[in-house]
Amino acid sequence: MSAVLEVHNLVKKYGGKSAVDDISFDIQEGEIFSLLGPNGAGKTTTISILSTLFAPTEGDASIFGFSVTKNPMEVKRLIGVVPQEIALYDDMTALENLNFWGEMYGLSGSALKTRVKELLEQIGLADRAKERIKTYSGGMKRRVNIAVGLLNKPRLLFMDEPTVGIDPQSRRAILDSVKSLNDAGMTILYTTHYMEEAQELSDRVGIIDHGKLIALGTQSELTAQVGEMDTLILHLGENEDPEHLAQGLKTLSGVLQADPSDHSVALVTPSAEELLAQVVSRANELGIKIHSVDIREPNLEAVFLHLTGRALRD
Amino acid sequence: MNLRKFFLIAFKDLRLIFRDPAGLVFMLLAPFALTLGMGALTGRFSGSTQLGISQIPVAIVNQDSGELGQALEDVFTSKELSELIAAQILVDPAEARALVDQDKLAAAIVVPDGFSASIFTPESGGDVVAVEFYENPTRPTSTGIARSILESFLKQVEVGRVSGTLIIKQLLASGAIQAQQAAALGAEVGWEVVGSNSDSASILITSNTVEGSGAKFDILAYLAPGMAMLFLMYTVTFGGASLLVESRAGTLARMLISPTNPGFVLGGKGFGIFLTAAAQLIILIGGTSLLFRLSWGDGLAVALLILAAAFGASGWGILMASVLKTPGQVAVTGSAIALLFGILGGSFFDMSLLPEWVRTVGKISPNSWAIEGFRILSMGGRLSAIQPHITALIIMGALLYALGTILLSRRGLVRK
CATH class of the missing domain: 3.30.70.980 (YebC, transcriptional regulation domain)
Known part of the structure; x- marks a missing residue:
């Protein structure tokens, strides 16, 4: 296995306060790597930097060899991001949302049509594709939110707390879909504050608190720390x-x-x-x-x- | 590819706006309804066979013994203006003012003795005897029309006076004429310059009176753009707020982490506000034209004015989004600005009623330029007549967009 993501001494400060404080880790190809930590620990900020949304105050990261600070456009083409919030247009249908975001990722014509159809079937919403997002349940919105992150068939997927605020059944469906994506070869960086999710999904876990990565390893390596x-x-x-x-x-x-x-x-x-x-x-x-x-x-x-x-x- | 996304974002915003029923009511139905209501108040729909205002009662008191006083009297009593203006010639200024006070006249114009002489005599050193315009504040639109005709006449007189004075001074300096010849020659030259510009001077008057040409003044041609511009400012406010709404909802961040240049994302959002504003104006101006049989004349001029007005107004939307922090702040501030611009820019009142300094301040509003531009077009003016208005609106939009973009870039489109 080779590292698809390498993070080196990443720091992000807001007005002197560190949201991310000198963290370093890597993710191997085909892994599910979880960043586990409470709310406000710095998980979302880390993903925002890695997805080129925010520039780091110090440090850098490379994704498939491209620096997130120096080659952001190359990085953007290779990654998919599922944000914590439902970043969709409520007054547009699922189909329209997927078409819009697909075009934002450079898809068009029959390639776009085929990919959108595939995803709608994958998330089980093909029959409700022409209904507006605002009529969907929370779980259905979450599934469309994930589908948007998969439009460009990313090799590395960032999922930022994708199960927040949904019912147990939808949560189960999302966890299963994460495993399926990984089985299909996708590398995943998953953030959560649910210990059970990290335990169930992850090959390796990084524990983050107050912006610092305080532990890193497989679950057995980490639990061995407490004996x-x-x-x-x-x-x-x-x-x-x-x-x-x-x-x-x-x-x-x-x-x-x-x-x-x-x-x-x-x-x-x-x-x-x-x-x-x-x-x-x-x-x-x-x-x-x-x-x-x-x-x-x-x-x-x-x-x-x-x-x-x-x-x-x- | 980036340019395609620029349009994709803009048309997405346009589509979303037109899917919001409440927004549509506010953007389109409300201005129509207000235009209708205010039109009814002015008697536009009272069943008169006339389209809009006609037979505006104006008194002319000509105390001037020269040619200009007579010329002004002739303009107001001309056949071409007979349908629009019902001029009566009075002798006593006090009587004329009293009739205005009693609301029997829309205005009284008093041409004092010595008016022509003050124009045509270079030795007067530029001091001109002023024509008095005594207006009836309860009839703002009628008064405004009478004032426009008077101002148009005086503008030409002023051109003639300045040209004549310059020529006579040069002739005196060169010794070509004697001082005692200056007055007579000044009158002759000035009158010729006035006459040579008579075509452009009379655009407003002649085109306003041609029977059946559709160039007649109609109060709705004043009200419709006024209401359209008022509600346009609300629309650009919502447009600016949408940038912050998208920032909060995460969709802006999602756009920025797609392989799209951030400049095109911001540009697409800005263009979306402009597109929405332009669409609203096209529908409102087009709709009122069809519904109320309004004619704006020069189609190209109307189209350019609409685009320029939408651009100028949408610049305010971008600026608000760049300065304020939350959609709520933009909505509140934007509503206040829309109302203020409506007042200062002439959406509610005839601008001629307001003090000069207010009219000057009002120039910061797109309403002022656009409403005046539409008024000129409705009275037969062509593209050349509204070029300053279009230019001002484009400059306004360009400056505001530039400033807004700089501020947004400094602050960051998405905040932690």
């Missing part, structure tokens, strides 16, 4: 002090790490079930009331928690 550890999350009342509880729990045997955050404390331990009774007892001693408890086995969420001290959805 065969469980994560025990204690949810507290609004008036309780997580810092105080974390300090109190650190001394318990079996607690390897105790990270306080807003109204919760995350504990990393070899066995959450065995630790639980001691934890409740210590909390009582400290006069702190625990509202509820979550136990998580090693997964990407645990990795994120381990690295940042926060849950992905915090």
Whole structure:
């Protein structure tokens, strides 16, 4: 395999604040690479730079050997982008939208007609192609949004949180279509804040937080960072002090790490079930009331928690 | 390929505008309705056999013993103007003013004694006795027509006066004539210059009175462009806002990450605003012409004026999109500007009613140039007569587009 995308020390600053802070990674041909991180982590900004929409403050990236800063037009021809928002015209039909965007990608005549027909069948909307987008459900809009990104048969597809705000059934359909595209040979950069999606789809995952790439590797490589550890999350009342509880729990045997955050404390331990009774007892001693408890086995969420001290959805 | 996308984006915008029922009502039906309503208020649809205003009552008080006073009197009582102007010759200026005050006259024109002499005597040093135009503010359109005729006459007199003065001064300086001969010769030269320009001077008057030629003044020929320009400004406002709407919706970003030069994307959006504006004006001017049997005369001049007006107005749309941050801000600001331009540019009032400084300020609005251009065309003027208007609108559009493009490029078409 060869790298189709190479990112070198990418930085993007807005008024002195770094939205993307010195990140580097590469994507191999045929891979699904996920950028996993909470909202505001810098995923969309990264994709915007890689798709030539924004210029980086520092650093560069190359796609199939073309620099995104020096050869943007070549890069644009090779990539497809599925943005997070539904970037379609509501008052145009699906067919008209696909025709318009196809022409924006340089397709015309019979090539355009054939490609649009193929895609409409692929997304299962051939029979409703002449209806305006505004009459579609959220899931149907998402499917057209994806189809637009595929019009130019890109070798590298950027998908920016394509399942945000849709029902489970549509989400399932989209995840399946991502796998199908990859099976057909397409390389995919997928961003999400859903740990399950990254786990299901990705060959490799980059975990991003506050603009920094804090971990990178296959899922097994990443979960190995937290070992065969469980994560025990204690949810507290609004008036309780997580810092105080974390300090109190650190001394318990079996607690390897105790990270306080807003109204919760995350504990990393070899066995959450065995630790639980001691934890409740210590909390009582400290006069702190625990509202509820979550136990998580090693997964990407645990990795994120381990690295940042926060849950992905915090 | 990029040029094709430029047109693709523009025609997409045009298509979207014409798919919005609410937008269409505002763009097309509302101006038609307002034109109809205001036309009814002016008595345009009262069943009169006349098309529009006629028999405007004007008093002429000629106290001048010279030829120019008589000439002015002759113009207003001429056969050619008899259908449009009902002139009565009075002796007492006070009586004439009183009749205007009583709303029995649209205007009174008082030509003071010594008017001709002040024009034809070079020794007067350029001080001309002023003709008094006493107007009735409750009849703005009628007053405006009478004023136009008077101004047209005085413009020619002024041309003759300046030319005559120059010639006499040169002759005096060279010693070819004596000072005592100057007055008589001045009158002769000035009168000849006035006479030599009589063809162009009388364009407005003769073409306005030819029976059945369609060149008669019609109040709707004033109202229709006024309303069209007013609503055109709203349309270009929506056009400017659409740039920001697309920026927010992500479609602008999607265009920019397609293999298309960003300049063509912005150009296509700008051209889309222009196309929409031009289409609106064509429909409104064409529609009112058909519905109300208005005649604009020179077809090429009308077409060029429409395109120039659409260009000038759409420049404001681009500028608003480049300065303001949200579609809501553009909509609010644009509505205020549309209303302000409507007032300053003559969409609501006869401009002659407004103070000179307001008329000057109003020149920043495309309304002012376009409405005046259409008025000239409706009264028989040809392309040459509206060239300054077309030029002004094109310059306005070019400057605003350039400024808007620079600002948008600096700010970035898509913001994080």
